[in-house]
Amino acid sequence: MNITHTCDSPKDVGYKNVCHFCGIPQDAGYFDVAGIKTAPLVGEEVELARYELNSQYCGTLLYFMQYAELAETRRQVFPKTPGYEWVILCNNQPRAPYLPFDLILNPWGQNALPIHLRMEEGCTLRFVVRRKAATVPQELSQVGGRLLGRTWYNTIYGGVPNRL
Secondary structure (H helix, E strand, C coil), X not given: CCCCCCCCCCHHHCCCCECCCCCCECCCEEEEEEXXXXXXXXXXXXXXXXXXXXXXXXXXXXXXXXXXXECCCCCECCCEXXXXXXXXXXXXXXXXXXXXXXXXXXXXXXXXXXXXXXXXXXXXXXXXXXXXXXXCCCCEEEEEEEEEEEEEECHHHCCCCCCC
């Protein structure tokens, strides 16, 4: 038995160090990007967070968080932002089931629910908010977003991921 690896296969047989439950390589990297910006004006779009996967890498978005601050009280808004539209994009395409929505689904500073949204190779992941209505019941002064996930080398391009 080879005690330096989790199985007794020799090093040169293409051993892959993947999780047996989810299939993600054990040496996958993490990303965590966030931003708080001035709320958009009518017809504008504000990019809150952005992550670009390297070519030949794929990944999973694990969590996202939202922040919206009322202009009048400077307090965080829960749970709805009428007139504003939040959307998670991968290569400028909305990702189902998180198509444009006006709810605060995962408030900033609260426990976020995991989502495990798969991203294809080389994806540019963006979290944006748009203002759709000229008049809104709650005017926002600031908006924020955070994206957290994992990335790994896609072995269909040849080779195997690095061992731990």
